[in-house]
Amino acid sequence: MQPELQRELVRRVLAHLERRTTDRDAGPTLLPVDAYLPDDARARREARLFRELPLAVAHVSQLPNPGDFLAHDATGVPLLIVRGEGGELAAFINVCRHRGTRVEQLPCGNKKAFVCPYHAWAYRRDGSLLSIPHEHGFEGIDRASRGLARVPCGEAGGIVFARPAPLSDGESPVLDAAAWLGPIAGELAGFGVGTGAAYAPTTKRKQLSWKLAIDIFLESYHLRPTHRDSIYPMFFDNVATVDRVGAHLRCLFPKRSIASLAAQPEDTWELRRHANVLYHLFPNTLLLVEPDHTAVLHLWPDGAAGTLLTAYTVVPEAPATDKARAYWDANNRILYDATDEDFAMGESIQRGLASGANREVVFGAFEHALAHFHRQIDEHAPA
Ligand code: FES
Numbered sequence: 001m002q003p004e005l006q007r008e009l010v011r012r013v014l015a016h017l018e019r020r021t022t023d024r025d026a027g028p029t030l031l032p033v034d035a036y037l038p039d040d041a042r043a044r045r046e047a048r049l050f051r052e053l054p055l056a057v058a059h060v061s062q063l064p065n066p067g068d069f070l071a072h073d074a075t076g077v078p079l080l081i082v083r084g085e086g087g088e089l090a091a092f093i094n095v096c097r098h099r100g101t102r103v104e105q106l107p108c109g110n111k112k113a114f115v116c117p118y119h120a121w122a123y124r125r126d127g128s129l130l131s132i133p134h135e136h137g138f139e140g141i142d143r144a145s146r147g148l149a150r151v152p153c154g155e156a157g158g159i160v161f162a163r164p165a166p167l168s169d170g171e172s173p174v175l176d177a178a179a180w181l182g183p184i185a186g187e188l189a190g191f192g193v194g195t196g197a198a199y200a201p202t203t204k205r206k207q208l209s210w211k212l213a214i215d216i217f218l219e220s221y222h223l224r225p226t227h228r229d230s231i232y233p234m235f236f237d238n239v240a241t242v243d244r245v246g247a248h249l250r251c252l253f254p255k256r257s258i259a260s261l262a263a264q265p266e267d268t269w270e271l272r273r274h275a276n277v278l279y280h281l282f283p284n285t286l287l288l289v290e291p292d293h294t295a296v297l298h299l300w301p302d303g304a305a306g307t308l309l310t311a312y313t314v315v316p317e318a319p320a321t322d323k324a325r326a327y328w329d330a331n332n333r334i335l336y337d338a339t340d341e342d343f344a345m346g347e348s349i350q351r352g353l354a355s356g357a358n359r360e361v362v363f364g365a366f367e368h369a370l371a372h373f374h375r376q377i378d379e380h381a382p383a
């Protein structure tokens with residue numbers, strides 16, 4: 001993040017501390033509880049978000065070399081992301097163009113070619129069809145149009161994005177991820193997210209709507225009661241900045257140590273030492289920038305009212321010693337213990353919503369990041 005933006009955010013926080021305020025909208029807003037309840041029509045509508053928008057699917061460090069690949073299934077479309085001969089990234093639907101079998105079975109690795117397990121049609125790293133066993137049976141079939149179906153793919157700020165629907169006619173296979181992120185792309189690059197290594201990939205399943213799973217990260221109103229004995233002592237009670245950046249959000253949760261900056265020259269201020277910066281990349285990715293690492297979390301719809309969490313931590317370099325691993329593992333434990341406290345509340349909400357007690361949930365004026373998120377859902381997946 002650019003130094004001037006860091007200083008501006010610190011100034012905003014210091015002003016809030018002085019006036020005992022926080023970022024807020026004019027007033028509270030309501031959201032019908034239907035937004036979170038299992039509903040086929042709504043699920044079909046929201047499925048568009050996961051077919052039509054750029055989705056974060058990998059960290060660049062997971063595919064450093066030509067031939068490196070990653071299978072990705074959480075979007076609902078089986079994807080195969082590949083680093084090509086020239087270093088370029090491409091993403092394909094991991095489905096054979098003969099009769100539709102899943103082509104690559106491994107979660108990741110490095111290959112010269114991808115061979116379907118059924119009849120052994122083989123595809124090159126660029127997705128083109130390499131060979132058909134007993135090809136005499138397929139005369140007249142156009143090989144050029146039988147490569148793996150390509151989907152747009154691109155990277156920005158160290159994060160790889162794909163849009164899991166086949167290219168339309170004439171569409172570029174290069175997804176303009178920087179345009180989608182806007183200023184956030186440069187901010188992530190400034191935080192070194194692209195130069196680190198993805199450590200400790202993690203998967204969890206939770207019994208709550210993916211939208212509730214996002215909501216619980218987007219306000220600091222809950223910090224004191226929910227995290228009283230864990231992380232709250234480091235933070236303030238309900239102090240945050242919230243900025244809408246296109247469809248996305250930049251939230252800042254200051255730590256108590258930030259108050260000390262008021263007495264120090266602005267050009268020595270280091271934002272991430274004194275605040276957690278949380279980016280919500282619409283629709284379903286969160287990046288939590290901490291002093292020396294960044295946690296990347298994706299919340300995917302999983303059945304009628306479930307969430308699949310996939311996550312990893314970007315650390316400055318892949319840990320090579322037990323000591324380094326123990327350090328990052330301890331960091332991750334703090335993160336996941338705190339998020340389990342959050343998910344327990346979210347799962348409680350999911351159960352409570354079905355009771356009929358509430359027709360709407362209320363977002364307080366300082367919970368306006370949640371209102372923005374839900375508005376974006378309606379805008380990008382209209383009824
Ligand atoms: S379905 Fe893949 S080779 Fe037949």
Ligand SMILES: [Fe+2]
Pocket residue numbers: 216217222223226227338342
């Ligand atoms: Fe929390």
